[in-house]
Amino acid sequence: MIFLRRQLPLLITFVAGVVFAAQYYVPHPTSELMLTEVTKWLQIISGFALVLGVTSLFHIHAVKIRRKEPGWAYSLILYGGILGTIAAGFSYSFTAGQWVNGKETINGIVTAFGWIYSDMMVPLQGTMFAILAFFIASAAYRSFRARSREAALLLIAAIIVMMGRVPLGEMLLPVSGDVTQWILNVLNAAVRRAILIGISLGAVALSLKIIFGMERAYLGGGKE
Amino acid sequence: MTFAERMLHIDRRIIFLVIGVCTLLPLLYPVGLAIKVSPEVRGVHDYIESLPEGSVFLLSMDFDPASKPELQPQAVALLRHAFKKNLRVIGMTLWVTGTGLADLVVSQAAQEMGKVNGKDYVFLGWSPGVGSLIITMGQDLYKAFPSDYNNQPTRELAVLKGIQTLRDVNYVVSLAAGTAGIESWYVYGKDKYKFELGGGCTGVIAPGLYPLLRSGQINGLIGGLRGAAEYETLIGQKGRAVAGMDAQSATHVAIIMLVILCNVFYLLIRTSRGQSGQPRG
Amino acid sequence: MLRPLAVLVCLCLFPLTAPEAGAQQAFAPPQNLRVIDTPSDSGEGLTVLWARAGYDAPEVRYQIMLGDGAEKKMVAEFPADSHYVRDSRWPWWTRVDRPDAHQFNLKSGKGLELKNGTPYAVAVAVVKGAERVEAAPVQAVPAPNWVNWNQMNNLLLVLLFGAVVFGSIRAAKRREIFLRRIPGLDAVDEAIGRATELGKPILYLTGAGDMSEPSTIAAAVILGRVAKRVAAYETDLLVPHRDPIVMAVCQEITKQSYLEAGKPDVFREDSNFFITTDQFSYTAAVDGIMLRRKPAANFFMGSYFAEALLLTETGASTGAIQIAGTDSDHQLPFFVTTCDYTLIGEELYAASAYLSREPIQLGTLRGQDFGKAFILVVLALGTLLATVGVLFATDLPMIVLDLFKDLK
Numbered sequence: 001m002i003f004l005r006r007q008l009p010l011l012i013t014f015v016a017g018v019v020f021a022a023q024y025y026v027p028h029p030t031s032e033l034m035l036t037e038v039t040k041w042l043q044i045i046s047g048f049a050l051v052l053g054v055t056s057l058f059h060i061h062a063v064k065i066r067r068k069e070p071g072w073a074y075s076l077i078l079y080g081g082i083l084g085t086i087a088a089g090f091s092y093s094f095t096a097g098q099w100v101n102g103k104e105t106i107n108g109i110v111t112a113f114g115w116i117y118s119d120m121m122v123p124l125q126g127t128m129f130a131i132l133a134f135f136i137a138s139a140a141y142r143s144f145r146a147r148s149r150e151a152a153l154l155l156i157a158a159i160i161v162m163m164g165r166v167p168l169g170e171m172l173l174p175v176s177g178d179v180t181q182w183i184l185n186v187l188n189a190a191v192r193r194a195i196l197i198g199i200s201l202g203a204v205a206l207s208l209k210i211i212f213g214m215e216r217a218y219l220g221g222g223k224e
Numbered sequence: 225m226t227f228a229e230r231m232l233h234i235d236r237r238i239i240f241l242v243i244g245v246c247t248l249l250p251l252l253y254p255v256g257l258a259i260k261v262s263p264e265v266r267g268v269h270d271y272i273e274s275l276p277e278g279s280v281f282l283l284s285m286d287f288d289p290a291s292k293p294e295l296q297p298q299a300v301a302l303l304r305h306a307f308k309k310n311l312r313v314i315g316m317t318l319w320v321t322g323t324g325l326a327d328l329v330v331s332q333a334a335q336e337m338g339k340v341n342g343k344d345y346v347f348l349g350w351s352p353g354v355g356s357l358i359i360t361m362g363q364d365l366y367k368a369f370p371s372d373y374n375n376q377p378t379r380e381l382a383v384l385k386g387i388q389t390l391r392d393v394n395y396v397v398s399l400a401a402g403t404a405g406i407e408s409w410y411v412y413g414k415d416k417y418k419f420e421l422g423g424g425c426t427g428v429i430a431p432g433l434y435p436l437l438r439s440g441q442i443n444g445l446i447g448g449l450r451g452a453a454e455y456e457t458l459i460g461q462k463g464r465a466v467a468g469m470d471a472q473s474a475t476h477v478a479i480i481m482l483v484i485l486c487n488v489f490y491l492l493i494r495t496s497r498g499q500s501g502q503p504r505g
Numbered sequence: 506m507l508r509p510l511a512v513l514v515c516l517c518l519f520p521l522t523a524p525e526a527g528a529q530q531a532f533a534p535p536q537n538l539r540v541i542d543t544p545s546d547s548g549e550g551l552t553v554l555w556a557r558a559g560y561d562a563p564e565v566r567y568q569i570m571l572g573d574g575a576e577k578k579m580v581a582e583f584p585a586d587s588h589y590v591r592d593s594r595w596p597w598w599t600r601v602d603r604p605d606a607h608q609f610n611l612k613s614g615k616g617l618e619l620k621n622g623t624p625y626a627v628a629v630a631v632v633k634g635a636e637r638v639e640a641a642p643v644q645a646v647p648a649p650n651w652v653n654w655n656q657m658n659n660l661l662l663v664l665l666f667g668a669v670v671f672g673s674i675r676a677a678k679r680r681e682i683f684l685r686r687i688p689g690l691d692a693v694d695e696a697i698g699r700a701t702e703l704g705k706p707i708l709y710l711t712g713a714g715d716m717s718e719p720s721t722i723a724a725a726v727i728l729g730r731v732a733k734r735v736a737a738y739e740t741d742l743l744v745p746h747r748d749p750i751v752m753a754v755c756q757e758i759t760k761q762s763y764l765e766a767g768k769p770d771v772f773r774e775d776s777n778f779f780i781t782t783d784q785f786s787y788t789a790a791v792d793g794i795m796l797r798r799k800p801a802a803n804f805f806m807g808s809y810f811a812e813a814l815l816l817t818e819t820g821a822s823t824g825a826i827q828i829a830g831t832d833s834d835h836q837l838p839f840f841v842t843t844c845d846y847t848l849i850g851e852e853l854y855a856a857s858a859y860l861s862r863e864p865i866q867l868g869t870l871r872g873q874d875f876g877k878a879f880i881l882v883v884l885a886l887g888t889l890l891a892t893v894g895v896l897f898a899t900d901l902p903m904i905v906l907d908l909f910k911d912l913k
Contacts, residue, residue, distance in 0.1 A: 123289075125785055202719050
């Protein structure tokens with residue numbers, strides 16, 4: 001059992017990691033074909049990962065409902081929402097005269113599934129994202145204080161960029177547009193590159209550790 | 225508590241109200257301020273402008289409904305431009321939750337420009353896997369998408385005639401709200417299959433994509449609603465983005481005023497504490 | 506008498522004939538024509554090479570001819586003062602001719618088909634005005650290659666970096682590696698203490714990533730440390746998750762921490778719970794937990810996207826002490842403005858290494874630091890060399906600069 005849970009996954013990781021790292025340096029069509037085959041497998045696995053996510057969700061909330069834990073009514077609502085949406089996706093549309101099959105519109109006619117998507121999901125997600133605009137303002141009012149020289153410099157740069165990114169700002173402060181471009185293209189790009197280098201080195205180091213079996217957190221469980 | 229201290233601890237809801245009013249009023253009473261076009265947006269526009277009729281343009285709408293306000297206007301402007309240039313348009317998405325939205329955007333733009341599905345454009349939809357999907361498209365487009373979103377076999381579509389892989393696509397633009405997006409298209413797509421790549425993104429992630437722009441990995445970047453407004457200005461068809469710029473202008477100025485005010489109150493408190501010998505905050 | 510006169514006349518007439526001979530010399534066909542299979546490619550490509558000529562100028566044109574007999578056709582035409590070996594994107598270690606020789610790459614694509622294993626005849630013609638001269642065709646066979654020598658610099662650097670990382674890990678196993686104190690960790694202890702005093706729970710988030718991301722792994726390690734302190738004080742710990750696998754891993758880590766703290770009976774299975782994978786649904790759920798349970802301390806570790814500000818601003822409104830650690834640079838401004846302390850980028854990885862003291866983590870950090878130092882030196886040296894190359898109009902610095910280019 002230990003072999004199946006530990007040694008075998010580590011072996012597969014090692015072989016696959018070395019082979020596909022080497023694949024990058026092999027231009028021969030055979031290597032490309034191998035990559036295509038494996039990407040097909042990855043696509044299939046990605047599809048199953050979706051199923052896994054939904055199954056986990058179902059299981060956890062089923063336990064909550066069964067045990068009548070606090071907030072179990074919301075779990076019932078969640079079930080109703082998931083099952084209702086799935087049913088709507090598989091239902092028959094009498095107006096369109098065909099099965100919906102997960103389509104939002106059929107020949108321009110909005111299906112029940114499409115209604116759930118465009119009149120519930122889209123506004124709800126949009127609302128959550130829109131809250132950010134208000135939160136940014138309140139966070140800025142609370143925290144953007146020139147407590148030190150560096151904070152003051154940051155504040156000035158932030159004001160110039162905020163002015164430069166909108167037409168009214170460019171009208172009030174004409175130079176803000178060009179200065180904003182310079183800040184974004186020079187200062188910002190330089191700093192982002194530095195952060196990117198650091199993160200990339202971290203990712204390469206982690207990948208090497210995973211390939212050579214030094215990093216096993218992804219297998220789950222604590223220390224052996 | 226002094227006035228300055230009371231103002232510094234003002235109820236957040238008053239700030240929300242100010243922002244709400246600054247967003248709503250310009251939408252109801254638009255002003256129409258002039259928009260200056262940036263070189264990065266011009267990069268995308270000029271490349272599409274340079275493509276001859278019949279060239280293949282792939283638009284990957286990698287966003288979900290949460291990012292619709294910023295990225296849908298970009299998609300609409302790009303599609304209008306591409307259809308005006310009589311390019312062959314391929315639409316798709318890497319985000320499953322954005323499939324319906326992307327289909328709607330492409331269909332509406334096509335209908336507006338009098339384009340026919342299957343002949344002038346196709347919407348491929350979504351398929352699982354990000355890197356693996358792009359690589360499969362780079363090997364064989366029809367293996368990645370055997371049928372389009374409307375279940376039509378892709379091999380039989382006139383719009384895809386002569387296109388076998390991503391190498392046959394003249395220009396790809398990814399409109400991204402995060403991961404998966406522009407970086408995925410570069411790493412798994414352009415780096416291997418050598419097509420030209422442009423990008424569009426939400427305002428918050430735009431600064432992080434400037435290194436890709438400066439190094440030439442993408443030839444242009446449409447950032448946020450401002451970028452969409454610039455693109456609409458370039459194609460001469462003003463839409464939601466231009467309309468939204470007045471609201472964005474007012475909101476930005478409001479936030480700047482709030483920040484300046486808070487610093488004024490903060491300095492007042494510091495000064496008064498300094499004068500009275502109390503520790504400064 | 507007549508003979509010397511005849512010789513003199515011939516000598517005088519010679520210059521009249523010389524220009525014609527010189528004109529034939531000026532329009533000699535391209536010399537040293539070679540056609541080879543393009544190296545380091547996936548096949549269906551040929552590389553045409555020929556020597557630079559004295560008549561190379563913008564008004565003179567070269568034509569590349571493919572095929573022979575009736576099938577011969579022109580596939581490219583360009584000014585004669587272009588397409589040199591030095592203009593190609595090949596690094597110096599894969600160049601197949603002198604930098605001032607001409608090079609043209611034929612690749613299968615639109616309007617041109619080259620099949621692997623099939624011989625093709627290629628010729629180069631030179632055209633000036635109405636004059637045209639063509640070199641004798643040369644045959645070559647395109648074939649795919651097994652090694653992309655253009656990217657050997659990339660492989661070398663990866664192997665070098667790997668060696669440095671593994672060497673650092675070995676060194677870390679043998680001796681103590683110094684790691685400076687991470688200031689944010691003091692704040693962690695302070696936050697846990699405050700929550701215990703107030704009798705309120707602690708909320709810990711591991712971010713949006715899965716277990717393959719370094720930031721999520723770092724967040725899980727820090728959770729172990731936090732859980733150990735929480736166990737000692739018997740404070741409530743709430744860890745809502747977006748990924749079922751991360752949840753499973755963190756559950757084990759938390760259980761282990763309670764065991765190590767000597768408080769296994771206080772451990773609750775449901776301290777780690779899964780909410781949903783959807784971004785804003787998760788955010789709404791966590792915001793609800795913050796507003797109802799009012800935790801005294803919020804930890805935001807891992808990678809975040811647009812939900813960052815929604816979470817932290819809601820947390821700030823409840824008066825909680827907030828500590829964040831993320832490598833998501835686009836969300837850093839929001840964390841910095843709304844949290845009491847923020848571990849930026851690699852401080853998160855360093856914090857997890859500092860807390861765990863595992864040789865692997867410490868060694869990796871040290872290896873990455875060496876990598877960054879190396880890149881800094883290369884940047885400075887590269888800038889200097891590139892400047893020298895431009896100032897003195899020389900290609901010598903390219904010997905070093907090519908080593909760090911991304912070439913395909």
